[in-house]
Structures are given as structure tokens and as C-alpha cells.
Amino acid sequence: xxxxxxxTEQTSDYLEGDKSFGARMMFRLHLAMCDGCRTFVRxxxxxxxxxxxxxxxxxxxxxxxxxxxxxxxxxxxxx
Amino acid sequence: MHATxxxxxxxxxxxxxxxxxxAFAAVLDAWSPSxxxxxxxxxxxxxLAEEVVQEAWQAVLTGLKRFEGRSSLKTWVFTxxxxxxxxRAVREAxxxxxxxxxxxxxxxxxxxxxxxxxxxxxxxxxxDVDSPESLMLAHEGSSVVETExxxxxxxQAAVVILRDVQGLSSVDVCNxxxxxxxxxxxxxxxxxxxxxxxxxxxxxxxxA
Numbered sequence: 001x002x003x004x005x006x007x008t009e010q011t012s013d014y015l016e017g018d019k020s021f022g023a024r025m026m027f028r029l030h031l032a033m034c035d036g037c038r039t040f041v042r043x044x045x046x047x048x049x050x051x052x053x054x055x056x057x058x059x060x061x062x063x064x065x066x067x068x069x070x071x072x073x074x075x076x077x078x079x
Numbered sequence: 080m081h082a083t084x085x086x087x088x089x090x091x092x093x094x095x096x097x098x099x100x101x102a103f104a105a106v107l108d109a110w111s112p113s114x115x116x117x118x119x120x121x122x123x124x125x126x127l128a129e130e131v132v133q134e135a136w137q138a139v140l141t142g143l144k145r146f147e148g149r150s151s152l153k154t155w156v157f158t159x160x161x162x163x164x165x166x167r168a169v170r171e172a173x174x175x176x177x178x179x180x181x182x183x184x185x186x187x188x189x190x191x192x193x194x195x196x197x198x199x200x201x202x203x204x205x206x207d208v209d210s211p212e213s214l215m216l217a218h219e220g221s222s223v224v225e226t227e228x229x230x231x232x233x234x235q236a237a238v239v240i241l242r243d244v245q246g247l248s249s250v251d252v253c254n255x256x257x258x259x260x261x262x263x264x265x266x267x268x269x270x271x272x273x274x275x276x277x278x279x280x281x282x283x284x285x286x287a
Contacts, residue, residue: 003197012268016249036202040191040275043203047275049211051243054221056112056228061129066111069136070104076140077098 002030007037011044085109088152095143107136110153113240114160116228120237120256121164122171131167135160154251157241161255191272206282220278227277235270242267 002010007030013019014027031038060066085091085105094102111132118128118135138159146155192200206214214220228236234256241252253263 005193005197036199050215054215073103
């Protein structure tokens with residue numbers, strides 16, 4: 001039997017499909033009976049998927065570094 | 080689908096080869112925040128991370144004409160970045176093996192609190208959030224995540240960024256960061272769990 005503690009530690013493995021069929025079944029059985037763990041897994045999933053849909057906008061390169069790199073690219077391609 | 084307005088490699092690579100400055104600016108802007116965070120997993124300051132990322136982009140510029148497309152452009156760029164960061168860390172006399180784990184602030188793998196039998200002491204409250212998009216936008220999850228990524232152990236942040244933000248495969252990330260599959264999984268899970276905790280506090284209206 002899987003404890004809630006064990007389940008939370010293995011959540012990412014489960015979501016990535018890194019578990020054997022038997023282990024996945026045990027995981028699912030536990031989830032079917034445990035709303036705390038269902039909530040936790042759902043939230044880890046939301047975090048994972050949220051990270052994939054929202055662009056990371058910080059930190060940024062300083063403006064001058066950015067301009068220099070773009071200028072370097074353009075100079076390189078002018079030759 | 081990963082968060083970028085970037086075209087795919089089939090458009091991007093020819094555009095870069097043709098010297099299209101806008102294409103270069105687009106990848107520069109799309110990937111630099113992630114590159115800075117990954118670099119920060121290796122070097123000890125934001126300023127050093129900026130230097131590493133600039134050097135990495137310089138190496139990308141130099142190597143672009145020889146890029147053969149055997150991996151995705153993104154994997155190639157982030158591999159250059161990781162190599163630069165690692166080299167720089169060694170030069171700055173940070174032991175690489177430590178920073179490769181770099182996630183140990185003494186916290187057990189499990190951030191949640193459990194009773195001795197392994198059951199929840201306090202179950203997580205459910206979120207009134209119906210999609211990842213609404214979590215990040217309507218519920219301001221983006222700004223919480225960006226703040227939290229700067230606070231969590233940098234190597235956890237690096238893995239979360241490479242896997243979840245940038246969508247690189249587990250194999251690519253292990254190769255690029257030179258960590259084992261099991262280390263990578265632990266870092267990924269701890270990073271995600273910390274972000275979940277931060278988001279839970281935010282959604283519950285806890286003071287920052």
C-alpha cells in the first residue's frame with residue numbers, strides 16, 4: 001500500500017509516465033480513495049502545464065548586452 | 080506546446096542562416112531568461128550569469144553556420160550554455176558536483192507535512208482554478224512563479240525551466256546538465272513542489 005507521503009514524492013514520476021504498469025495502478029487506486037492526494041497531483045499537473053504556457057520574461061539581459069549581440073549577428077551576416 | 084511565439088526550427092534555422100536579425104532577436108528574447116536562470120544554477124551571482132549567457136550567445140553566433148540540425152536548435156543552444164556555465168563555475172572555483180545537486184537546503188524531499196503513518200496532517204486545499212492558463216494569467220501565477228524561481232535552489236530552478244518551461248526531454252536535460260536520471264527527477268519534483276507551495280500560499284491570500 002502506498003502512503004500519501006510516498007505518493008507525493010513519486011508524483012512527478014507518475015505524471016511523466018515513468019512508472020511500471022503495476023506501480024501506476026497502485027497510484028491510481030490510492031488516488032481514487034484519497035482526495036488530499038488527488039488535489040496534490042492535480043496541482044502539480046497545473047504547475048507543470050502552467051510553466052509550459054506562460055513565457056518566462058525575467059531576468060533579462062541588460063539592454064546594451066542585447067544590442068551588442070544583435071549587432072554582432074547582423075555584422076557577421078553582412079560578410 | 081511550449082510558451083513561445085517562436086516559429087519551429089524549419090523556419091527559424093533558414094531565417095538565421097539568411098541573417099534575419101528579427102529571427103535572432105526573437106530567440107535571444109525568448110530563451111535568455113531561461114538561460115540566465117540555468118546559468119545561475121552554476122555561478123554564484125546574477126552578474127556572472129549574465130556574462131555566461133552573453134558568452135554562450137557569442138559561441139552560438141560563431142557556431143551557427145556549422146550547426147547541422149542533429150538536435151533541435153534549442154537543445155544545441157542550451158547545451159552550449161550549460162557547458163559555458165559549468166566551465167565558468169570551475170574557473171570561479173565552485174565545485175561542480177555540489178552545484179550539480181545544488182538543491183540541498185536541508186529540506187527533506189517532502190515539503191508537505193505528514194503524520195507518522197504517512198497520511199496527510201493537513202490536506203492541500205483545492206484551488207479554484209480551472210486551467211493552467213488561468214492559473215498563470217487570471218490568478219497571477221506567472222509573477223509568483225518568476226519570483227519563486229529566483230528563491231528556490233538554483234539547480235531545481237534549472238531543471239524545472241529546462242523541462243517544463245522549455246520542453247526539453249529528460250534525456251537532453253540529463254546530458255546537458257550532466258546529472259543522472261534519478262538526480263534530475265528529484266530536482267524536477269522538488270522544484271515543482273516548491274512552486275506548488277508558493278502558488279498555494281498565493282491563492283490562499285497568504286501574505287507574501
